[in-house]
Amino acid sequence: MDLEAVRTFVAVAEAGQFQEAAAELAVTQQAVSKRIAALERNLGVRLFSRTARGAELTIDGQAFLPHARELLRAAERAGASVRPGRRPLRVDVLTSRSAQSGLMRGFHRAHPDIELDVLMLFDIETAVAAIRSGAIDASFRAVAAPGRPLPEDIESVRVLDEPLQLLTGPAHALAGARSVTLAQLTGHRIWMPGIVPGTEWTAYYDDLVAEFGLTIEATGPNFGSDALLDTIADTPALATFMGEHTRLIWPADHGLRRIPVTDPTPVYPHSLLWHRDNPHPALATLRAHLAATTAGHDAAGTWAPRWVIPR
Amino acid sequence: MDLEAVRTFVAVAEAGQFQEAAAELAVTQQAVSKRIAALERNLGVRLFSRTARGAELTIDGQAFLPHARELLRAAERAGASVRPGRRPLRVDVLTSRSAQSGLMRGFHRAHPDIELDVLMLFDIETAVAAIRSGAIDASFRAVAAPGRPLPEDIESVRVLDEPLQLLTGPAHALAGARSVTLAQLTGHRIWMPGIVPGTEWTAYYDDLVAEFGLTIEATGPNFGSDALLDTIADTPALATFMGEHTRLIWPADHGLRRIPVTDPTPVYPHSLLWHRDNPHPALATLRAHLAATTAGHDAAGTWAPRWVIPR
DNA sequence: CTTAGTGAACAACGGGTGGTTGTGAATGAC
């Protein structure tokens, strides 16, 4: 399947004849004829019925035409995604199922005309470097880890405090609780596999441990959320933290429990980071959207590390 | 933009190195290197950062990857749309904004996994020929015109009676009516441009004229719905019929009125046609869906030509 | 530090694809 042949097909379908399409594409009529013939040979069907005064689509050609247009649009979008200058707004999020993705989906619904690329970088160091180099336009992160202030050319604003909930199996001691306090969790083992040392997650949970005396185990590789859920469901002595807005594939027969945490509720702070001088027009739109949709949250009764930037 | 290069890009991104991708694609590592280099040259950005133990995506590459996958999916769908055997279900509708399209959208919502191609053929003759040849699987039509019974190998079922409404401008004599009867329309000029002689529309309106003494003018070429709406809005002596479910781009300042017609309400009958021996599995699903969603309509107080097949 | 191994880039060669020119066949208008 050759994109140039598909482009030629669409041109002929619109022009109604080979010659006019050839003129538009700046090739000879014979070249168009060969391209269409090659496309028809590849697909195994006849796309045009040739007449003495042009070419008209067969039924197969009519069915193929919208797919051909969509294919060309996809190629155009793919090219635009990396075109320097006027490329889509590029935003880095933590994970594809996080509350941040929810914010971006809301932004996309509010501004469906704004081209958007969402990606997931490794850590905040990479993200900041990418923002400074102009490779990405914005990043959702928890900033800043203590002792590591953001560079002067990076601006940030706190956009979302995501309450953490306790996730336990059915045999866990707290499985029946309607809610638990942070003090009640002292002595219980909280398992957070996959927390990579040096990322902003580490600093957050370090502070949580220091202030409330929790036992958080970050050991072990991250085998994915399925393995995590399996283990939590089967191990009475283990629980884990999970963002309130996190949506998982929820195995029905695991009997997992989500339990709100109170007095105070630990919240994971999400901030938007961007470069002071970034001229992308959609960036201003995104900031305005986030400011409008995330305003008015109440910080009373919640806990976050002292080093996070204030709201 | 070469699809083979894009395919190679995705393979390298998944394999993490050029050599393994080359083995998967059954070419040499050098060919992969040249394809990626050509793609990078065309796009003007570097997609991989080459290391001593493989290649990893740059940020541009990460942004490009989902678009590349989408591009390959689009190519796959385009090819499948004309592949003989196991191609998408191909259904012919009257117009893209008709109630039939609404039925197909409902079917697509109910069965999003079923691949579907919707097209618009010229008239019922073409449609029947296409059904018999296997070029399409089903067609929504008003069947059958009097004296032209369907061939024996074509089956049909009536799926929808669409009530017709009167469309007038603000200065029309009936513009203020909450509803009108067919008898009230005697003497008024009904304008239906673009009705092609010989199509099933003609037979329908011929019957309507014969039974109720209306004045229907089918003269003049069809300049599109915009021109039709403009003329109706500006001409006090003209009105037209329009399906109740038809959704148009509605110019706000035209003052157009939709007026229900009663005693009886003329309904335009839509039937589904298909070939007796068509083995496409999705065809049975479509028929079941239509039978389930269009059941229970009331024919009391409506009018349709006597020659249409009964419900 | 040396050496072996891996992975990617570069150079040269051969084959195939794609574009052009020239020509022929079919259809429709006058």
Place this chain on the structure above:
DNA sequence: GTCATTCACAACCACCCGTTGTTCACTAAG
């Protein structure tokens, strides 16, 4: 019948793509 239009086919040519052979860069083990 003649002409104009349109598409298909054949021959020629150039360029691009893939292969082979080789070199360079980096890593890891001894």
